[in-house]
Amino acid sequence: xxxxxxxxxxxxxxxxxxxxxxxxxxxxxxxxxxxxxxxxxxxxxxxxxxxxxxxxxxxxxxxxxxxxxxxxxxxxxxxxxxxxxxxxxxxxxxxxxxxxxxxxxxxxxxxxxxxxxxxxxxxxxxxxxxxxxxxxxxxxxxxxxxxxxxxxxxxxxxxxxxxxxxxxxxxxxxxxxxxxxxxxxxxx
Numbered sequence: 001x002x003x004x005x006x007x008x009x010x011x012x013x014x015x016x017x018x019x020x021x022x023x024x025x026x027x028x029x030x031x032x033x034x035x036x037x038x039x040x041x042x043x044x045x046x047x048x049x050x051x052x053x054x055x056x057x058x059x060x061x062x063x064x065x066x067x068x069x070x071x072x073x074x075x076x077x078x079x080x081x082x083x084x085x086x087x088x089x090x091x092x093x094x095x096x097x098x099x100x101x102x103x104x105x106x107x108x109x110x111x112x113x114x115x116x117x118x119x120x121x122x123x124x125x126x127x128x129x130x131x132x133x134x135x136x137x138x139x140x141x142x143x144x145x146x147x148x149x150x151x152x153x154x155x156x157x158x159x160x161x162x163x164x165x166x167x168x169x170x171x172x173x174x175x176x177x178x179x180x181x182x183x184x185x186x187x188x
Contacts, residue, residue, distance in 0.1 A: 011046065011172060012069045014076065016062040017097040024091035025058065031091065032060065035084050039064050042078075044071025049180060058093075063176075069102065118186035126182055130174055134166045141165075 020028040036048050044067040051061040066072035085096050146153025
């Protein structure tokens with residue numbers, strides 16, 4: 001697989017979907033543990049999460065985040081990953097399905113294209129429950145900074161700083177974590 005490296009260097013996410021053969025589940029699980037451990041050792045690796053199937057299911061989704069697109073590109077095209085993919089292919093029904101995301105829009109994207117996205121009202125409720133506390137807490141946490149440096153605490157400047165401290169953690173850490181934890185509710 002080749003990935004075109006974009007000019008902008010930002011956090012990128014590789015989403016890998018596998019459907020393990022029923023008779024190969026234990027071998028696939030062992031392979032997955034090794035693959036995750038190997039990915040964690042790569043330069044620029046930030047995080048990896050495995051979304052396991054519901055009871056009796058065989059669809060696994062692995063979400064791997066890298067600090068920069070070129071570092072993800074190097075990992076995806078490395079001989080080490082290619083060897084891992086060749087090793088796992090006999091254990092899979094539909095091959096090694098991968099997608100690269102360089103934006104947070106995949107928060108609510110279901111693991112399979114045949115699964116409908118969650119209702120918009122559930123997406124809105126979850127987003128509200130994440131953003132609302134942040135808009136209450138972050139300004140309070142930044143108040144000492146604004147008191148010490150009054151020029152930062154006025155008008156547009158304070159809004160820009162507050163929004164930065166809300167948006168960055170929400171996009172890169174909080175929403176991905178919350179949406180994984182609430183996946184069952186989102187799918188119902």
